[in-house]
Amino acid sequence: xxxxxxxxxxxxxxxxxxxxxxxxxxxxxxxxxxxxxxxxxxxxxxxxxxxxxxxxxxxxxxxxxxxxxxxxxxxxxxxxxxxxxxxxxxxxxxxxxxxxxxxxxxxxxxxxxxxxxxxxxxxxxxxxxxxxxxxxxxxxxxxxxxxxxxxxxxxxxxxxxxxxxxxxxxxxxxxxxxxxxxxxxxxxxxxxxxxxxxxxxxxxxxxxxxxxxxxxxxxxxxxxxxxxxxxxxxxxxxxxxxxxxxxxxxxxxxxxxxxxxxxxxxxxxxxxxxxxxxxxxxxxxxxxxxxxxxxxxxxxxxxxxxxxxxxxxxxxxxxxxxxxxxxxxxxxxxxxxxxxxxxxxxxxxxxxxxxxxxxxxxxxxxxxxxxxxxxxxxxxxxxxxxxxxxxxxxxxxxxxxxxxxxxxxxxxxxxxxxxxxxxxxxxxxxxxxxxxxxxxxxxxxxxxxxxxxxxxxxxxxxxxxxxxxxxxxxxxxx
Numbered sequence: 001x002x003x004x005x006x007x008x009x010x011x012x013x014x015x016x017x018x019x020x021x022x023x024x025x026x027x028x029x030x031x032x033x034x035x036x037x038x039x040x041x042x043x044x045x046x047x048x049x050x051x052x053x054x055x056x057x058x059x060x061x062x063x064x065x066x067x068x069x070x071x072x073x074x075x076x077x078x079x080x081x082x083x084x085x086x087x088x089x090x091x092x093x094x095x096x097x098x099x100x101x102x103x104x105x106x107x108x109x110x111x112x113x114x115x116x117x118x119x120x121x122x123x124x125x126x127x128x129x130x131x132x133x134x135x136x137x138x139x140x141x142x143x144x145x146x147x148x149x150x151x152x153x154x155x156x157x158x159x160x161x162x163x164x165x166x167x168x169x170x171x172x173x174x175x176x177x178x179x180x181x182x183x184x185x186x187x188x189x190x191x192x193x194x195x196x197x198x199x200x201x202x203x204x205x206x207x208x209x210x211x212x213x214x215x216x217x218x219x220x221x222x223x224x225x226x227x228x229x230x231x232x233x234x235x236x237x238x239x240x241x242x243x244x245x246x247x248x249x250x251x252x253x254x255x256x257x258x259x260x261x262x263x264x265x266x267x268x269x270x271x272x273x274x275x276x277x278x279x280x281x282x283x284x285x286x287x288x289x290x291x292x293x294x295x296x297x298x299x300x301x302x303x304x305x306x307x308x309x310x311x312x313x314x315x316x317x318x319x320x321x322x323x324x325x326x327x328x329x330x331x332x333x334x335x336x337x338x339x340x341x342x343x344x345x346x347x348x349x350x351x352x353x354x355x356x357x358x359x360x361x362x363x364x365x366x367x368x369x370x371x372x373x374x375x376x377x378x379x380x381x382x383x384x385x386x387x388x389x390x391x392x393x394x395x396x397x398x399x400x401x402x403x404x405x406x407x408x409x410x411x412x413x414x415x416x417x418x419x420x421x422x423x424x425x426x427x428x429x430x431x432x433x434x435x436x437x438x439x440x441x442x443x444x445x446x447x448x449x450x451x452x453x454x455x456x457x458x459x460x461x462x463x464x465x466x467x468x469x470x471x472x473x474x475x476x477x478x
Contacts, residue, residue, distance in 0.1 A: 003255045004204055011040065012259065019263050023185045030159050030182070037162035041128070048127045051092075056158045058088060059137045063144045063151045070147065078145055085141040093134045096127060097330055129168040131327055135294055137161060140175035142298060149176040156182045165256040165263075169249070171270040172290035178265070186264025194444030198436070199258035201458045207251035210421050211474075214240040214247075218418055223389055226399045231406035233413040234399060240418060241389050242382045243425030246274065248474045249288070273429035275381075278373040280344045283381060295320050310353055317349065318342035328388070333396060337388045344380060378426075 002008060015036050022029040042049045062085040069077035127133075140157065143149035152160070152175075160178050222229050222237025229237065253270035260267045270289050277283035284292040300320045306313040318339065325338020355362070363369060383400070390396035 003252065003259075004208055007043075011036075016262060020188050023188075023264070026182075026185050027155070029185075030155050033164075034155075034158050034162050037159075037164040037167060040164040041162065041167055044128055051127050051130070051133070052162050055089075055092075055133060055137055056154070056161045059085065059141055059161075060151070060154050060157045062088070063141050063157075066141055066144045067151045070145070082141060082145040086138065089134045089138055093130060096130055132166070132168070132170050132172055133161070135172050135291075135298075135327075136175070138298065139172075139294070143174070143176050149179070152179045152182075163260075163265075165259045165265075166267060169252045169256075170288075170290055171253055171256065171268050172294055173267050174290075174294075177268065181265050188264065191264060192261055192440075192444070194440040194442075196258040196261035198440045198443060199254040199261070203251035203254035203258065205458075206247035206254070206425075210425050211244045211248035211251065214244045214418065214421055214425075217415070218413055219244055219389075221413065223391075223395070223399060226395075226402040227405075229402060229406060229413060230409040230411040231403050232409075233411040234402040234406055236414045236418060236422065238382050238386060238399070238403075239422050242275070242378070242385050243422050245385060245388075245474055246271075246429075247425050275378055275426055275429050276374060277377050278370060279377060280341060280348055280380065283377055284341070284345075291324070295324055299323065310350070314346035314349060317345045321345065332393055333387045333390050336393065336396075337384050340380075340384045340387070 015033075018032060019029070022032050038049045038052065041052060062081055066078050066081045066085070069075070069081055072078075140149070140160070144151060151157075156179055157175075159182055160173075160175055163173075163178070166173055218233070218237050219241045222234055223241070226234060250271040257267045257269075268290050272286040272289065274283055274287035277286055300316055303316045303319065304312050305316060319342070321338040321342030322335060323338070324341075325334040325336070328334045328338070363373070386399050387393070387396045390399060
């Protein structure tokens with residue numbers, strides 16, 4: 001069930017119509033929202049619902065055991081329960097997502113030494129959003145172990161696991177942030193409708209009018225058959241994909257946050273103008289914020305962070321982002337993409353350490369220097385996206401090679417709409433936040449009749465200008 005479809009619109013209207021009348025009867029509301037979320041998730045395949053049920057009961061049981069064991073016998077029992085939680089969740093993720101990947105690579109390795117025998121591929125159906133699900137439930141058991149969260153009721157935890165707005169592609173709402181919102185009924189008078197509708201409409205526009213158009217009109221072609229495009233066209237194809245993945249993924253996050261607001265719940269921000277970043281570190285403070293902060297708090301810091309010397313710090317950054325790449329998908333292209341960011345962050349940190357040791361000031365003192373920094377980071381991120389998008393390492397290098405091999409011809413694939421949408425996708429990230437907040441505030445003041453008219457007009461324009469049918473969000477496969 002995709003957000004920008006009539007099916008979801010009808011589903012959400014039913015949920016919204018029942019949400020507020022049921023809210024005062026909070027226990028009944030929780031059962032209703034779980035049922036609705038199961039319908040939403042099971043729309044692809046009813047078997048997926050069994051994964052949600054298993055994740056709820058297994059992690060709830062483990063969380064309770066961790067809480068009971070904390071403080072006893074030096075915490076060793078709690079640590080064993082936590083280890084079981086981490087292993088169980090990662091084993092589920094590995095089974096669904098990585099079994100065939102490792103089987104193929106083991107087969108290649110054995111074949112290279114003359115021991116090859118084709119290994120059976122299970123071709124397991126990948127549940128949508130399983131990577132996000134695993135990271136969410138791990139925040140529950142880990143935070144209980146750390147003493148930052150007490151076990152919730154099974155019913156509350158069931159809502160947290162299944163809550164449909166963030167179920168498929170985030171944001172990765174942490175248990176300690178979401179569960180307290182379930183303790184008492186939400187107040188409909190505190191709903192920020194202006195912000196909610198702005199996020200939903202902005203997300204729909206980014207997805208339907210920008211991301212899907214760029215995908216079908218240049219990106220897919222450049223990455224499927226790069227030899228058919230000139231260097232100029234390939235360059236714009238790479239730039240278009242950078243804009244496509246931002247507009248597509250941030251659109252899902254915006255719609256999810258907006259829908260949650262209309263139901264009375266706050267979700268964390270997930271994007272903050274990432275292509276205005278002046279360093280790779282700054283980029284990861286702005287891109288997929290809930291993932292980068294998860295990696296920092298639950299992986300990088302437990303590995304030692306920057307507390308064990310410079311060499312260990314650089315190694316921790318590289319390892320963290322290699323695993324982040326693998327989290328995104330079972331393929332060497334994702335590992336390479338993660339490695340690029342990990343090594344880039346390590347080099348940035350090493351350079352900053354060297355400048356600090358020599359007493360040199362931070363770069364970027366002038367407007368021109370800051371512009372060059374932004375351009376360099378965007379170029380690096382865009383090249384890395386080539387590996388993220390390509391089907392194989394060979395296909396990625398074929399796209400990059402075409403930047404040189406295709407010289408001498410301009411081609412006809414780069415049209416003014418493509419140039420305009422790429423510029424728009426980047427330009428909207430430079431709109432001052434204060435201007436957006438003033439628009440949201442003004443939208444809230446025009447009343448329900450005015451809001452309805454604006455929404456109807458905006459949806460009509462999006463439907464008219466957008467392509468027929470809605471494409472899946474890119475991050476559904478992660």
